[in-house]
Every structure is written in C-alpha cells, then in structure tokens.
Amino acid sequence: MAGKVCFEIQGGPIIQEVPFTINNDTVHDVMNTAYELLDSPKPRKLIYQLQYFGTLGNMVVMINGTYATMSGLSSLDPGAGPIYYWALLVNGSLANEGIDSQKVTDGDKVLFELHRYDPDIHANTHVESFHRALVNY
Numbered sequence: 001m002a003g004k005v006c007f008e009i010q011g012g013p014i015i016q017e018v019p020f021t022i023n024n025d026t027v028h029d030v031m032n033t034a035y036e037l038l039d040s041p042k043p044r045k046l047i048y049q050l051q052y053f054g055t056l057g058n059m060v061v062m063i064n065g066t067y068a069t070m071s072g073l074s075s076l077d078p079g080a081g082p083i084y085y086w087a088l089l090v091n092g093s094l095a096n097e098g099i100d101s102q103k104v105t106d107g108d109k110v111l112f113e114l115h116r117y118d119p120d121i122h123a124n125t126h127v128e129s130f131h132r133a134l135v136n137y
Helices: 027-037 126-135
Strands: 002-009 014-021 048-052 058-063 084-090 109-116
Touching: 002 027, 014 027, 058 084, 084 126
Parallel strands: 002 109
Antiparallel strands: 002 014, 048 058, 084 109
C-alpha cells in the first residue's frame, strides 16, 4: 500500500506529493525520497546535512546551505548569539519525535522551519530533546 505526503522547506522547495510505502515510513524516509525527486533536473534543489545523536537519532543541522546555529550553547562565549534549530512540523504542529522516529501517514504535511530556541515553545518536542543533548555534550 502506498501514500503521499506534502514535503516543504521554509523558504525552499515544496513537493506536493512525495510518494512513500505505508510501512512505518518516517520523515527521514520521506526526506530521502524528496531528495531523489528534486535531483533532476540539475542543480540539486534539496541538500541537507544530519548529525547523529545516538538514541535520539539524526538531527537536521543544514538545509540548502542554511545551518542551525548553536554558538549560543557555549557559556564561555559572552557574545554568543541565539540558538536556531531546524524544527520539524507535521500537519502544522511541532513534532514530538525526530526525523528517524516520526512516522508519516497518507496526506500528512511535513514542514521544516528554522526556529530560534525557546524553552517554552519547544517544551516536550524533538527540538528540546536535541537541545538538551547538545547542552550536555
């Protein structure tokens, strides 16, 4: 059985129908399919970089040349700026899981937005989980 997901990057490409096999596919699986769909014609329209965090899985650290900024994590740097993460939203809500765990279903809308970290807004989401992992790294 197959389904389709809308995949969007803030300020970037939108693919209205990314096909996937309904087999417990995750957002990471959809990203890989979108990557292949956007590969042609050249130049590539979707480039992303991940960083692996053990049991938390992969964190998106760059999409199309825009990096999450984590310089503010260093308490030794008084001039450190704010911290930004690529936040995953599914059907308009911040995901509780990361890309390796968040399942997709037919008709879902998957969106990545660059968010300034806010402990109140990101409480109990994948952004908070990765933030805690980075602070304790």
